Amino acid sequence: MGIKHSFYLRLINSYFKLLFFLTTSQEAIPGLVNQWTQRFSKAPTGQIGMMKKAISQSIGESMERSVDYHRYITALMYQTQDHDEGKKAFFEKREPHFIGK
Numbered sequence: 001m002g003i004k005h006s007f008y009l010r011l012i013n014s015y016f017k018l019l020f021f022l023t024t025s026q027e028a029i030p031g032l033v034n035q036w037t038q039r040f041s042k043a044p045t046g047q048i049g050m051m052k053k054a055i056s057q058s059i060g061e062s063m064e065r066s067v068d069y070h071r072y073i074t075a076l077m078y079q080t081q082d083h084d085e086g087k088k089a090f091f092e093k094r095e096p097h098f099i100g101k
Contacts, residue, residue, distance in 0.1 A: 042095075042096075042098065043098065044080075044082040044083075044098040044100070045100045046080060046082055046101060047077050047080065047082060047083070050076065053073070054069055054070050058070070080101060081099060081101045082096075082098045082100065082101060085098060085099070
């Protein structure tokens with residue numbers, strides 16, 4: 001990722017942080033942060049990390065190269081324990097218990 005892309009992503013991230021704080025009352029922020037941390041603590045963190053990496057790798061690349069990399073990452077995600085747990089939990093109609101692997 002080049003310096004321009006890195007700056008652009010930080011700029012967008014900063015904008016949304018500012019927008020969040022301007023449109024949210026100060027009293028509500030701790031509760032919202034708690035909701036997000038609870039949500040992400042139960043999420044498949046390994047897969048989220050792989051998706052973020054795939055998006056970062058795609059910036060500035062050709063469409064063909066981006067699709068190839070996303071295809072590779074997707075194949076890797078299907079081979080994880082979290083994928084198996086998510087599929088099993090879905091069929092058993094229960095909440096999944098991801099471990100980040």
